[in-house]
Amino acid sequence: MKRILYEDLETALKAREAKIAVLGQGYIGLPTSLLMARAGFTVYGFDVNRNLIDELSRGETRLKQEKGIAELLDDLKERNYFPTEDLSELYESDVVLIAVPTPKGRDGPNLSMVLSALESALKVVRRGGLIVIESTLPPGTFYDLIIPTVESSGLEVGKDIYLAYCPERALPGKLLQELVQNFRIIGVVDEKSGILAKTLYESFVEGGIEIVDPLTAEMVKLVENSYRDVNIAFANEVARMCEVLGVDVRKVRELANKHPRVNMLIPGIGVGGSCLTKDPWFLFWASQERGYRPNLIKRARELNAEMPFHYAGILDELVRQLRGGRSGVIAVLGSTYKGDVPDPRESPVEPFVKELVKRGHAVKVYDPLVRSSFGGEYVPDISEAVKDADSIAFVTDHTEFKMLDLRKLRKAVKKDGPVILFDGRLLFEPEEAEEAGFIYISVGRPYTILERSLVTIED
Secondary structure: OOOOOHHHHHHHHHOOOOEEEEEOOOOOHHHHHHHHHHOOOEEEEEOOOHHHHHHHHOOOOOOOOOOOHHHHHHHHEOOOEEEEOOHHHHOOEEEEEEOOOOOEOOOOEOOHHHHHHHHHHHHHEEEEEEEEEOOOOOOOHHHHHHHHHHHOOOOOEOOOEEEEEOOOOOOOOOHHHHHHHOOEEEEOOOHHHHHHHHHHHOOOOOOOEEEEOHHHHHHHHHHHHHHHHHHHHHHHHHHHHHHHHOOOHHHHHHHHOOOOOOOOOOOOOOOOOOOOOOHHHHHHHHHHHOOOOOHHHHHHHHHHHHHHHHHHHHHHHHHHHHOOOOOOEEEEEOOOOOOOOOOOOOOOHHHHHHHHHHOOOEEEEEOOOOOOOOOOEEOOOHHHHHOOOOEEEEOOOOHHHHOOOHHHHHHHHOOOOOOEEEEOOOOOOHHHHHHOOOEEEEOOOOHHHHHHHHHHHHO
16 A cells, blocks of 8 residues: 655645545544544545445435534535445545444443454554544553554554554533533654644634643543542432432532532433443443552442333332332433434433333333334333323423423323322422422432321321
């Protein structure tokens, strides 16, 4: 394969004339491909999923609810963005960017897709070209695995091939906005790789870029998500304590946050998303392998994972109390892991629904953004979802749910007798729900109040 000189590659990147291949056309690979194509590069978007490539070739995207992506795809396809499943179309690429998943395995990270993509990249990139990895890497992977894999092919990093790690830092629901505006970190082992990678990302990133060593880049990505996971776990821990101590977490949080150095988050039924559920484990495993066991991170992750089961158990108990020990009909509103985000991956709603189904309840699921039901029955209309329900569980904080008229919702149930409203995201005031005719329970609201409500109903 013909070699490209460093100076020529730098010039091609500055002039937006480089041929770029992006391996992986999912949540990060596709929008990144489109942004680079919009910047003027010729971009080949590669994926092994033939159906996905066929859709992209027709101008269809599975990310149609991500603002701007469908419009960019329509504008750029067949102009300078070319989706393909044919690796041969990527030959002689000046830059190859790897954006494939790094899933969590049973006892550690599963790097098989990253390594497979790296092998493909080495086959198609020009000698003297640039390979950038955006896929999440556990600390030490770049030094211990990525560089040795590249050099085992006979290429010297910083001379025969340039290599960088630039972890994505974007939130589903705002992918294009965050890929453009967020600060980016690039990890490299040599100066020239850093210059080339920075030149590439400067073509579309407005949020600033800093060059660091690869280990720092690996750590920063995982620390960011672990920080968020630990802080959510603290809020959830406080909610659990409030339940047993007889205090309403809503008031505790309100007053605690009046302190100028306290910013307690809102507790909920758990944590979801493809990053927060695995990145803390990557950090934990990497540290433990090297002699330090970060128990705070581990316990936070375990606590957040327990929350859906905890609240499914509470709801099961209360529904059976109302129905003389029998199971009931439960409407679950929301299935995505985060409000107004069309992404059900690793949603805490999944174990919540599955646990309720396992306990014998008929579960109907409605979400305005996705059709995921996790073993329950998906219902495309909220009124139909709540009809005849013994309980309505709000488990995702979509704006649509926050704006609901609870009196109209109670009428849509179309049944006499008590109906439980479980507020898994603290969307409503208890008084509002009770005035609408519901028995209100929520995350972090003590059993003493729940039992008093049930006694009142029974009397």
